[in-house]
Amino acid sequence: MNDNMKVTITEGPEVIITISGRLDTNSSADFEKTIEPILSGTALKVKMNCTDLKYVSSSGLRLFLLLQKKLSHRNGTLRLCGLSADVREVFDVTGFSALFLIE
C-alpha cells in the first residue's frame, strides 16, 4: 500500500469509501484494487468520504469515473462528500462536477 494514500471501506446499507492523502499515478493502482469488490459487486448505494483527500490527478479521476459508470449502469447512486477546494477545482476544470452528486 502506498504510504501517501489510505482507503477504508465500511460495509452497510450504504457502502462508505473513505479515502485520504494523494490519489495519484503511484497510488491509483492500490485504490483500484481496494475498490474492486465494489466496482464488480452489487452495492447500490455508495458514499465516498473525501474530506482528507488532498490531491487527485488524472489517474485518480479515471477511477472516480469508472466507479460512477459502474454504479449508474446498475441504477445505483454514488455520493461524493467533503471535497477540498483543490480537489473540487480539478473536478470543475474537467467537467466532472456535472457527472457526480457532490455534497
Added chain:
Amino acid sequence: MQKALSIKNDIKELNRMNLFLEEVGKDFHLESSFLVKLNLVLEEAVSNIIFYAYKPGEVDRPIDIILSYTDLLAVKLVDKGKPFDPTKRANPDITLSLEERPIGGLGIFLIKQIMDEVTYKRENGQNILIMKKRIKV
C-alpha cells in the same frame, strides 16, 4: 531563480519529484494552492513521458525537470525518448454525458487548463516541453 532535478523514467521517481516541488515552493514563495496545481501539471507531463516517450522495458532513462521563476513561472521538461508531442492531443469533450464520457485522456487537458502556454519542440534527439504560467508575486 532556477531549480533543477533529474529523474529516471520510473513512476516511483514521482515521489522524489514531489519532494523537490515542496522545496521549489518554499524557495520561490509559491502559494500552496498554486503548488498543488503545479504538482498536478508536473505529474501529468512526467508520467506521460514515462508511459509514452520511453518504451516499456527501457530503464534508467533521464527526464530533466527545470523550473525557473523570473517575471513568470516556467517549467521545462527534457527527455531522450521517441518524438512525443503532447500538445497535439485533442481536447476531450467535457460536455458529454456520463454514458458517453470516455475513461481517461484528461492529463494533457489539465496541463493546458492550468498553464497559460504549453509548447513542444524536438531538438537534438530530445523532447522539450515548456510550460509557462503568469502568477502573482
